[in-house]
Amino acid sequence: MTTQQRPRETLSLALGSGGARGLAHIGIIECLTARGYRITSISGASMGALVGGIYAAGELDAYKRWVCALSLGDVLRFVDFAFSGAGLLKGDRIIETLRSMVGDHAIEDLPISFTAVATDIDRQREVWISQGPLFDAVRASIAVPGIFTPYTYRGLTLVDGGLLNPVPIAPTFRDFTDLTVAVNLNAEISAPTGVERIRDPAAPSEPASEESPTDLGYQERIRQFFDAIGETLGGRDDKQLGVFDLTLRSFETMQNAIAAVKLAAYRPDVVIEVPRDACAAHEFHRARELIELGHRLAEEAMAGR
Numbered sequence: 001m002t003t004q005q006r007p008r009e010t011l012s013l014a015l016g017s018g019g020a021r022g023l024a025h026i027g028i029i030e031c032l033t034a035r036g037y038r039i040t041s042i043s044g045a046s047m048g049a050l051v052g053g054i055y056a057a058g059e060l061d062a063y064k065r066w067v068c069a070l071s072l073g074d075v076l077r078f079v080d081f082a083f084s085g086a087g088l089l090k091g092d093r094i095i096e097t098l099r100s101m102v103g104d105h106a107i108e109d110l111p112i113s114f115t116a117v118a119t120d121i122d123r124q125r126e127v128w129i130s131q132g133p134l135f136d137a138v139r140a141s142i143a144v145p146g147i148f149t150p151y152t153y154r155g156l157t158l159v160d161g162g163l164l165n166p167v168p169i170a171p172t173f174r175d176f177t178d179l180t181v182a183v184n185l186n187a188e189i190s191a192p193t194g195v196e197r198i199r200d201p202a203a204p205s206e207p208a209s210e211e212s213p214t215d216l217g218y219q220e221r222i223r224q225f226f227d228a229i230g231e232t233l234g235g236r237d238d239k240q241l242g243v244f245d246l247t248l249r250s251f252e253t254m255q256n257a258i259a260a261v262k263l264a265a266y267r268p269d270v271v272i273e274v275p276r277d278a279c280a281a282h283e284f285h286r287a288r289e290l291i292e293l294g295h296r297l298a299e300e301a302m303a304g305r
Contacts, residue, residue, distance in 0.1 A: 011179045012041040012172040014268065015048025017162025017255060018185025019144075019248070019281025020290065022047020024274045026064050027294030028183055029055055035302060037179070041113040043128075043171035045161030048183065049116035049141035050098075053134050056112040059102040066101060067287045075284050087149035095139050105134040115171040116141045117161030121150060126164050128171050129153070146247040166255040169266045180268040181301075186256040187273035248281045272301045 011032060015025050025048060032039065044052035054063045080093040107114050108131040116129045116137035129137040132154075140151040140158035150157045161168065167184050256276060263271060278293060279286050 008036050008038040009178040010040045010176075011037040011181060012175040012177045013039050013043075013052065014167060014169045014172055014180070014182040015042065015044040015052045016167040016183050016185045016259065017046030017048055017160065018166070018252070018274070018276065019047060020279050020283045020286065021185040021274055021276070021281075022051055023067065023284065023287045023290040024185065024278070024294030024297070025051040025183060026060065026067075026287075027291040027296070028272055028298040029060065030291075031295045031298035031302070032181065035305075039112060040177055041172055041175045043115040043117060043168040044141065045117040045165055045168045046142050046144070047185070048168070049161060050138050053107075053114055053116060053138050054098070054102055056107075056110045056114040057102050057105050057134060058111065062101055063098075064287075064291065067284065068291070070285050070287065072285045075282070082149045084149060087143070087145070087147060089148050091139060091142065091148045091151075095135050098138075099135050102134075107131050107134055107137060110134070113175070115168070117165050117168040117171065118143070118151075118153075118158040119161055119163040120156050121145075121159050122157050126161070127156060127158060130171075144248070144251060146251075160251075162251070162255050164258070165262065166259045167262050169262065169268055172268075179270065179305075181270045181272065182263065182268040183272045183274065184259050184263060185274045186252060186259045186276045188256060189273060189275045252276060252281065270301055270305075272297050 013029070013032070015022070029039070029051070039055070042052040042056055044050070051060070051063075054060055078094045078097070080090045082088060082090045107116075107129070114130065114134075118127045118129060118137070118140040119125070120127050127140075129140065136151075136153055140153050141161045142148060143151050143159040145159050145163065148160075150159050152158070166186055167182050169180070169182050172180050272294075274294065274297060279290060
């Protein structure tokens with residue numbers, strides 16, 4: 001049988017959580033499909049659910065064009081305050097934008113098997129959503145505690161799936177595919193997991209970011225914006241982290257530790273590791289470089305297969 005006649009290998013894909021780093025999922029999916037793999041099953045947590053669900057609905061190209069055109073100012077325009085103690089943002093604005101772009105889909109009718117992973121905060125357990133409206137499942141899965149309000153779905157109070165399972169491999173166990181690929185967006189590439197890297201005081205400092213002064217100004221405005229909310233709600237000492245940074249860093253630290261345990265216990269055929277310092281969780285304006293990063297990392301991970 002020639003290479004051209006060889007059947008395409010089927011693939012189960014577990015897409016992890018990690019804020020804007022989840023845009024790397026786009027490049028990873030593009031790489032896998034370009035190499036001839038047929039993705040027949042996807043499980044996703046948080047951004048993994050968002051990107052995976054859009055791909056399963058057949059609209060990843062449209063989403064890629066849209067997200068690559070976003071500026072920092074555009075990102076800010078999706079901020080919709082909840083004015084409640086359960087979370088800073090409602091998330092309605094971004095979900096409705098995506099719904100209008102992708103359309104309404106029932107998960108069970110998608111051409112690719114799809115499971116969004118969320119967390120039942122009352123019962124403290126994972127919830128796998130594999131039927132019902134696609135964007136209801138996505139909204140539940142992206143509800144980062146403290147940032148987005150919880151989402152009530154079929155009587156359950158749901159928050160971000162990455163809270164308990166940042167690399168959702170388990171939903172793929174029931175699949176009959178040739179290969180299982182997991183994407184970890186919380187990889188500590190340059191140092192062992194959980195070990196602080198101590199820097200030599202005499203060593204030269206790392207090069208400064210090449211971001212423009214305008215971009216830096218926008219980022220500072222975002223931080224000041226959320227920090228001001230934190231001060232209003234409870235006040236803080238100037239030496240303390242702002243509420244936005246503290247919440248996201250705490251969540252990412254927890255995800256990093258859980259991801260390491262999950263990957264050690266349930267080893268897939270291939271793990272694609274995206275460094276957790278690739279970008280900050282809110283930097284969705286860096287889509288192009290993150291997509292390129294995902295493509296490159298996928299090529300490296302799949303080399304020789």
